[in-house]
Amino acid sequence: MPEDALCSVFEVRSDRAGMRLDRWLSLELTRLTRSRAQEIVSHFAFTAQGVALGPSHRVRAGEVIALYRPRWEEPPAPREVGLLYIDDHVIAVDKPAGLPVHPTAKFHHNTLTSVLAERFPEERVVLAHRIDRETSGVILLARSREAERRLKQDFAERRVEKTYHALVHGVVEQDHQVIDAPMCLHGGDVGVKMVVRPVTRGGMPSVTRVDVIARLDGFTLVAAHPETGRQHQIRVHLAHVGHPLVGDKLYAHGDEMFLACLEGPPDEARMRKLLLERQALHAASVTLTHPIEKTPLTVSAPLPADMRAFCEERSASASTVPRNGDTPTR
Secondary structure (H helix, E strand, C coil): CCCCCCCEEEEEHHCCCCCEHHHHHHHHHHCHHHHHHHHHHHHHHEEECCEECCCCCCCCCCCEEEEECCCCEEEECCCCCCCECCCEEEEEECCCCCCCCCCCCCCEEEEHHHHHHCCCCCCEEEECCCCCCEEEEEEEEECCCHHHHHHHHHHHCCCCCEEEEEEEECCCCCCCCCCCCCCCEECCCCCCCCEEEHHHCCCCEEEEEEEEEEEEECCEEEEEECCCCCCHHHHHHHCCCCEECCCCCCCCCCHHHHHHHHCCCHHHHHHHHHCCCCCCCEEEEEEECCCCCHHHHHECCCCCCCHHHHHHHHCCCCCCCCCCCCCCCC
């Protein structure tokens, strides 16, 4: 292994125990195809003790997997991360769209974990949860081990109320609705793709509450409140009721568009279909009990410029669109 090889370390979550290593990696590194995952683990996957692993290795809960990869020239990504809230135990940041949270098949330096390591060089700050690379908005971090333990437990046990803002195709007629549609992995060539499927056929209970914020010309800005935490839940549920997210390559435009965009930014023809280069999903706020002080805590992030501009271009009277100043932090 070259001396300048990059090492990414992952710990296997309990809900993914028993998976083949290539299958696990295709879920851990989102936007990674199964064939690419097989190629990576065949050459670069090791145990914490340095023993080489193969694609058929079955991962165990808590197992540490190390990926050693030669350095590569990674794509550019925004690294301007806004600070929303900070105290002795908790940090909240506003992640820009396009910045991955953890190292992926393409990104290592341009990640949120790398940015935060630079900003807090003398500290151990740990992410309490994650959002997709194309999703913007609030992410919480812990500054102490006790805060880390309690935050992760609160997220795992659904004690954190999360609100997302999403731009969707079509005018949503109902002011309020509850989408109750079980979901599971699709099982096709795109390893991360989810599908609505009855519980009797393997679907897991999945519920999202949706409220209309502003109706635009052919589009709607909605607030989505996931009551369960399935992968891609909001995107799948809104597509299921006929209102896929603007810019959603997979659930609005299908496998072919998604796979084509894995190779690089969408070209002009694809942009005419996508309208936005990224999926229009923003983690607008989180509400929880402070892990140490036990007081109510709400952290909000303003609607990002690309989503706000989209709204303004399609409505001269979109006065209900959240303004940048509408961001109470506690």
